[in-house]
Amino acid sequence: MAISEAAPELAGTRPRTLSVNWTKIVMWVALAPVFVYLVLPSLIVIPIAFTSSKVIEWPPPSLSLDTFGKFFADDAWTSAIASSFLIALIVMVVATIVGTLAAIGLSGKPFLGRGVLVGVILMPLAIPVVVLGLGDFAFLARAGRMLNGLQLVGTRPGIAVAQSVLAVPFVYVVMSAALAGLNPQLVRSAQSLGAGTWSLFLHVYFPAVKMGLIASALFAFIVSFDEPVVAYFLQGPDAMTLPVKMYTDIQYNLTPLIAVSSTILLAVSTTIFVALMLFVGRRSKAVPLPGAAIPTTSSSSGN
Amino acid sequence: MLVWPLVELLQAAIQGGGTSFDKLQNNPTTGLIVKNTLVISAWTMLIVVVLGYFLAFCAWRAKGAQRALIIAFVLLPFWTGVLVKNFAWTIILQEHGVVNTVLKSLHIIDDPLTLLHNRFAVIVGMAHYCLPYAFFPIFAVMIPLDPRIERAAESLGASRWRLARHVIFPLTFSGILASALLTFIISAGFFITPVILGSPSDRMIANMIDQYQSQFVDLNTASLLAMLVTAAFSVLVLLYNRVPKEGQYGNL
Amino acid sequence: MTKTETAESPTKRPQTAGDEVPAIEGRHLSKSYDGPLVLDDVSFAVQHGEFVTLLGPSGSGKTTTMMMVAGFERPTSGDILVEGKSVIGVPPKRRNLGIVFQSYALFPHMTVVDNVAFALMLRGMEKKERRRRAGEMLERVGLGQFADRKPGQLSGGQQQRVAVARALVFDPDALLFDEPLGALDKRLRDQLQVEIKEIHQRMNISVLYVTHDQSEAMMMSDRIAVMRDGRIEQIGSPEDLYSHPATAFVATFLGETNLLPCSITGRSGEYATVTLEDGGRAEAHLGASARSHQGDCVLSVRPERVQIVTDGETADCRISGTLRDHTYLGSMHRLTVDALGRDMVLTLPDSAELPSVRPGDQVKLGWSRADAQILAKEA
Numbered sequence: 001m002a003i004s005e006a007a008p009e010l011a012g013t014r015p016r017t018l019s020v021n022w023t024k025i026v027m028w029v030a031l032a033p034v035f036v037y038l039v040l041p042s043l044i045v046i047p048i049a050f051t052s053s054k055v056i057e058w059p060p061p062s063l064s065l066d067t068f069g070k071f072f073a074d075d076a077w078t079s080a081i082a083s084s085f086l087i088a089l090i091v092m093v094v095a096t097i098v099g100t101l102a103a104i105g106l107s108g109k110p111f112l113g114r115g116v117l118v119g120v121i122l123m124p125l126a127i128p129v130v131v132l133g134l135g136d137f138a139f140l141a142r143a144g145r146m147l148n149g150l151q152l153v154g155t156r157p158g159i160a161v162a163q164s165v166l167a168v169p170f171v172y173v174v175m176s177a178a179l180a181g182l183n184p185q186l187v188r189s190a191q192s193l194g195a196g197t198w199s200l201f202l203h204v205y206f207p208a209v210k211m212g213l214i215a216s217a218l219f220a221f222i223v224s225f226d227e228p229v230v231a232y233f234l235q236g237p238d239a240m241t242l243p244v245k246m247y248t249d250i251q252y253n254l255t256p257l258i259a260v261s262s263t264i265l266l267a268v269s270t271t272i273f274v275a276l277m278l279f280v281g282r283r284s285k286a287v288p289l290p291g292a293a294i295p296t297t298s299s300s301s302g303n
Numbered sequence: 304m305l306v307w308p309l310v311e312l313l314q315a316a317i318q319g320g321g322t323s324f325d326k327l328q329n330n331p332t333t334g335l336i337v338k339n340t341l342v343i344s345a346w347t348m349l350i351v352v353v354l355g356y357f358l359a360f361c362a363w364r365a366k367g368a369q370r371a372l373i374i375a376f377v378l379l380p381f382w383t384g385v386l387v388k389n390f391a392w393t394i395i396l397q398e399h400g401v402v403n404t405v406l407k408s409l410h411i412i413d414d415p416l417t418l419l420h421n422r423f424a425v426i427v428g429m430a431h432y433c434l435p436y437a438f439f440p441i442f443a444v445m446i447p448l449d450p451r452i453e454r455a456a457e458s459l460g461a462s463r464w465r466l467a468r469h470v471i472f473p474l475t476f477s478g479i480l481a482s483a484l485l486t487f488i489i490s491a492g493f494f495i496t497p498v499i500l501g502s503p504s505d506r507m508i509a510n511m512i513d514q515y516q517s518q519f520v521d522l523n524t525a526s527l528l529a530m531l532v533t534a535a536f537s538v539l540v541l542l543y544n545r546v547p548k549e550g551q552y553g554n555l
Numbered sequence: 556m557t558k559t560e561t562a563e564s565p566t567k568r569p570q571t572a573g574d575e576v577p578a579i580e581g582r583h584l585s586k587s588y589d590g591p592l593v594l595d596d597v598s599f600a601v602q603h604g605e606f607v608t609l610l611g612p613s614g615s616g617k618t619t620t621m622m623m624v625a626g627f628e629r630p631t632s633g634d635i636l637v638e639g640k641s642v643i644g645v646p647p648k649r650r651n652l653g654i655v656f657q658s659y660a661l662f663p664h665m666t667v668v669d670n671v672a673f674a675l676m677l678r679g680m681e682k683k684e685r686r687r688r689a690g691e692m693l694e695r696v697g698l699g700q701f702a703d704r705k706p707g708q709l710s711g712g713q714q715q716r717v718a719v720a721r722a723l724v725f726d727p728d729a730l731l732f733d734e735p736l737g738a739l740d741k742r743l744r745d746q747l748q749v750e751i752k753e754i755h756q757r758m759n760i761s762v763l764y765v766t767h768d769q770s771e772a773m774m775m776s777d778r779i780a781v782m783r784d785g786r787i788e789q790i791g792s793p794e795d796l797y798s799h800p801a802t803a804f805v806a807t808f809l810g811e812t813n814l815l816p817c818s819i820t821g822r823s824g825e826y827a828t829v830t831l832e833d834g835g836r837a838e839a840h841l842g843a844s845a846r847s848h849q850g851d852c853v854l855s856v857r858p859e860r861v862q863i864v865t866d867g868e869t870a871d872c873r874i875s876g877t878l879r880d881h882t883y884l885g886s887m888h889r890l891t892v893d894a895l896g897r898d899m900v901l902t903l904p905d906s907a908e909l910p911s912v913r914p915g916d917q918v919k920l921g922w923s924r925a926d927a928q929i930l931a932k933e934a
């Protein structure tokens with residue numbers, strides 16, 4: 001008996017086969033144009049922002065920072081940046097708090113009417129944004145009249161409140177998932193070790209949902225920052241966000257300044273995206289990647 | 304803040320009542336706009352479901368880093384603001400834009416093609432926006448599938464075509480349905496893209512709502528239209544919610 | 556020893572007929588996925604009607620070998636022959652091999668009978684006829700009444716049987732199983748082992764089977780190929796492997812054994828003399844890996860071949876030690892003896908007359924020279 005007895009010596013039978021995986025190659029070749037289609041619109045605005053030309057030309061004749069200079073010297077654009085950041089910050093705070101409270105309130109045992117409440121919270125995802133924008137306009141106009149002529153339409157707080165409604169469902173989805181990922185054994189064992197409400201929150205709940213909170217906040221920020229429709233319906237002289245200003249300028253005043261604005265929007269969303277990927281996506285399995293969670297959860301009417 | 308705006312619209316719509324309805328009915332563009340909305344949404348849906356299916360299938364077959372790469376590309380449009388995308392498409396598609404410049408330098412064309420401010424541009428832009436929404440419902444039904452079923456079918460004698468027809472397609476059909484409904488719903492609500500990338504005759508239903516509100520300053524009619532749209536959407540959303548989604552074969 | 560009698564059953568063709576073409580043959584198979592070799596010069600053959608098992612720990616290359624035979628992986632070098640003809644480049648669908656996958660890979664959207672009939676449909680069989688045949692096959696695996704269920708409504712064991720029926724129904728040249736019982740509990744596994752074995756005998760079909768469970772391999776196979784790190788360590792009948800392991804790895808992977816370090820002092824044919832750690836000498840059978848090996852060796856003795864010897868008795872080899880532990884396991888007694896500074900294990904059948912020793916007593920252990928294997932020491 002020898003090691004591997006069934007291998008009779010067969011002279012010269014060692015055909016070398018070059019294994020080329022054709023399916024794979026065909027697949028990636030076919031994917032390439034799709035990738036270009038997906039990437040191109042995200043990258044093309046950047047060189048235009050650095051053009052030396054006064055008009056939009058492709059390719060840019062030469063690169064310079066003039067357009068950036070003009071952009072930041074233009075009061076209309078700087079005011080739009082201020083509006084966008086301010087509103088997005090308010091939305092971030094309001095939506096994260098409201099959405100988290102809703103997620104906590106609706107987590108745990110099912111109760112009568114819970115389905116309806118969830119439906120209401122998620123409703124903005126299922127209704128065209130135009131309808132919401134129009135509704136917000138009508139509602140804020142009336143609310144303003146009822147509150148002794150308080151100006152709500154056309155103000156930054158007005159837009160912020162209306163956009164928060166759009167951001168709450170995202171926060172709710174992420175926080176519900178984070179809470180669902182919380183191990184109930186952990187709560188019980190903490191309680192058995194003598195943890196009170198406060199230390200329970202501090203040492204069990206908060207660490208478990210921390211990543212979810214960060215993700216929610218970032219997500220709420222970006223929902224507002226990129227949102228044009230509600231902001232369009234509620235715009236005012238001092239409350240015009242970057243997307244709304246761009247919407248108007250693309251139609252009536254097409255200049256490379258729009259490319260600068262695009263680059264800024266892009267930079268902000270990229271930062272947030274990278275932060276989410278590195279910070280949240282990696283460390284916590286309990287928090288679903290928001291980008292992946294939302295589309296399958298419900299619909300969203302865009303633009 | 305969630306419900307009241309809608310109540311407000313409903314009230315305004317009722318206030319306008321028959322008058323608003325007559326206005327809509329007598330507006331010669333109503334028919335065109337409804338048709339635009341349906342046709343453009345249908346095209347967008349068709350394109351993104353095909354592309355989304357292809358991408359989802361590739362992502363399903365690929366593993367690890369390659370799968371992550373495909374998903375990252377799909378997520379890209381998701382993270383680019385709508386206005387950035389629309390502006391980018393005007394740069395790409397305009398008369399002296401990227402596409403025309405490239406085609407001319409390759410001597411494929413002599414005169415620039417008209418690619419912007421037409422229906423083609425609207426569909427290109429909308430499909431780009433919708434692709435992630437088409438991808439994920441399909442990908443979600445594919446993920447739990449055991450990649451070995453492909454091998455099983457092949458070992459039983461299935462050709463590529465038979466494999467696709469008898470195994471992969473039926474297994475992912477619910478994903479396709481969900482993806483188609485979702486992208487149709489999203490497409491039909493488009494507001495910005497038809498204005499920026501389309502011609503005046505490519506306006507969609509959302510633009511008509513805006514037109515009544517900001518141009519004709521007729522909140523009642525705008526509200527009625529908004530309510531009708533919401534009702535139509537609700538039907539689609541209900542349908543969408545009935546489609547079985549991820550995990551229907553998850554136990555295998 | 557749990558060797559089945561099937562290897563000698565008259566319906567079987569002789570398993571080592573040198574001039575007969577094997578049903579499946581792998582010749583010098585190597586594979587690398589742009590890196591180190593995961594398979595290194597693997598050769599084996601499955602004769603007609605034979606049940607051959609690839610046995611090895613996780614990552615040893617069993618699935619890779621199997622998938623090459625099935626046609627889903629291409630060898631980096633080497634050749635695969637089915638019925639004597641090379642099938643390199645032949646797609647899986649034209650190899651006519653029935654495959655049972657570890658997770659069954661049933662089509663979840665088709666009923667059980669449609670799953671089984673799928674291959675017949677692909678071969679253009681008319682609907683009524685293929686349903687009839689699929690139904691028959693389901694009866695054979697005892698699932699006749701489940702024909703119209705979806706796979707998701709069946710238990711794991713039932714799904715497994717559907718997978719077997721599906722792989723059998725189109726009359727394949729051979730059956731390939733990749734850990735088909737891995738996901739099932741012990742009791743069900745034992746039962747299905749018997750069923751698969753019965754199907755194999757009844758249909759006289761050639762089988763290549765993959766498992767990492769040595770008792771499953773022993774129970775089912777005509778021959779076993781023990782794999783490790785992409786190589787085949789030894790191929791042989793279960794008896795061969797158990798009583799004449801070629802390497803220390805095979806000796807420890809199949810069943811329990813005692814390994815005593817030793818060095819060879821003289822060779823004479825099949826046997827050699829060794830010196831044990833305490834300086835004592837012993838004679839033992841030369842295992843394959845020690846034949847041309849010059850360095851350190853180990854002596855392998857199975858626990859049931861070790862005896863407690865009294866002073867009057869003779870034994871080819873003997874060592875002394877202290878009884879440390881005695882456990883009763885129902886069918887046998889298990890004794891641990893501290894000898895040569897290590898634990899020696901021996902087992903005695905329940906029926907055996909127990910020597911009157913208690914823990915702490917001095918005992919002498921002995922075995923016959925044919926029951927001890929000298930093998931190359933492994934790191």
Ligand SMILES: Nc1ncnc2c1ncn2[C@@H]1O[C@H](COP(=O)(O)OP(=O)(O)OP(=O)(O)O)[C@@H](O)[C@H]1O
Binds near residue numbers: 593612
């Ligand atoms: N597609 C692949 N790419 C790279 N390496 C692979 C691939 N498939 C298998 N391997 C490697 O080849 C080796 C053998 O894998 P194989 O799946 O054949 O092992 P196995 O014996 O079937 O193990 P198990 O009992 O765990 O199923 C492993 O080290 C594995 O990591």
Ligand SMILES: [Mg+2]
Binds near residue numbers: 617618619
């Ligand atoms: Mg394996």
